[in-house]
Amino acid sequence: MRLLFGCLLLLCAGLASAATLTVDTGAGPGKLTTEQLLARPDARDIQVPGDVSYHRDMRYRAVPLKALLAGVPTDAHLQFVALDGFTAEVPASLVLRGHGAEAWLAIEPPGAPWPPLGKDKPSAGPFYLVWLHPEAGHVGPEQWPYQVASIRVLASPASRFPAMQPAASLPANAPARRGFAVFQRNCLSCHTLNGEGDAKLGPDLNIPHSPTEYLREDMLRTLVRNPQDLRHWPQAKMPGFDRKVLSDADLDDLIAYLTHMAGRRPKR
Numbered sequence: 001m002r003l004l005f006g007c008l009l010l011l012c013a014g015l016a017s018a019a020t021l022t023v024d025t026g027a028g029p030g031k032l033t034t035e036q037l038l039a040r041p042d043a044r045d046i047q048v049p050g051d052v053s054y055h056r057d058m059r060y061r062a063v064p065l066k067a068l069l070a071g072v073p074t075d076a077h078l079q080f081v082a083l084d085g086f087t088a089e090v091p092a093s094l095v096l097r098g099h100g101a102e103a104w105l106a107i108e109p110p111g112a113p114w115p116p117l118g119k120d121k122p123s124a125g126p127f128y129l130v131w132l133h134p135e136a137g138h139v140g141p142e143q144w145p146y147q148v149a150s151i152r153v154l155a156s157p158a159s160r161f162p163a164m165q166p167a168a169s170l171p172a173n174a175p176a177r178r179g180f181a182v183f184q185r186n187c188l189s190c191h192t193l194n195g196e197g198d199a200k201l202g203p204d205l206n207i208p209h210s211p212t213e214y215l216r217e218d219m220l221r222t223l224v225r226n227p228q229d230l231r232h233w234p235q236a237k238m239p240g241f242d243r244k245v246l247s248d249a250d251l252d253d254l255i256a257y258l259t260h261m262a263g264r265r266p267k268r
């Protein structure tokens with residue numbers, strides 16, 4: 001009986017205890033609890049039409065993410081680490097400057113948990129990055145990380161991953177250079193390139209071969225728009241990128257980048 005009571009207490013404590021978000025803006029990790037975040041004067045109720053993870057309109061209690069990121073340089077990248085270790089990167093400029101899109105950190109209230117993300121799945125809590133007017137900043141579906149446990153500030157991928165960079169001799173407005181930005185925004189969360197990057201989910205996009213070498217260009221375009229239109233299987237993990245997220249011009253630039261990088265494979 002005593003054992004059972006002890007277990008119940010533990011269980012209750014587990015359910016009631018608030019989560020902790022770790023935020024490291026470079027000066028060392030700081031911790032913020034659910035209560036502290038909910039008590040912030042800038043916390044608001046926001047309405048998110050067509051929430052990317054729940055596929056419907058949602059309401060959240062949220063704080064503007066940029067308020068938690070004082071002193072972060074705009075060329076940095078934010079890395080969101082989920083409870084299961086999955087990481088997503090968002091350029092700090094998108095959060096800090098907005099370009100019209102607003103990043104909000106939604107906080108799951110301990111007393112009113114959010115619905116599960118699917119059958120037998122947990123909710124998007126304890127913390128979830130949601131966007132208002134995402135189309136204004138071309139925010140992709142990969143940039144809505146959920147079940148967030150920590151946020152880290154990283155130097156820009158261009159400086160962290162030199163082997164991913166296009167040739168320095170390319171002019172600033174070269175399509176391959178723009179394509180590198182498209183790649184960072186949409187693909188880097190799941191794919192490495194030339195062996196660099198933190199992703200572990202999808203294959204490397206240049207080693208041993210570039211998809212621009214073994215896929216016909218129209219097939220590669222089909223794959224990016226909707227992978228299941230090229231090859232279909234139930235457990236596929238790659239999402240499609242529609243024109244709202246990735247314009248036709250972005251896709252041209254992305255292919256220019258991948259083609260360019262096929263000529264910049266490290267010698268081994």
Ligand code: HEC
Binds near residue numbers: 188191238
């Ligand atoms: C959410 C993770 C994710 C994102 C984001 C993502 N991919 Fe993928 N990709 C995968 C996975 C996983 C596979 C392996 C097939 C599968 O499971 O769908 C894959 C497969 C591929 C393949 C086929 C490789 C092969 O030889 O079979 C290509 C090409 C590709 N991705 C390109 C891209 C490009 C370009 C982008 C950015 C526009 C991108 N991916 C974004 C996860 C992702």
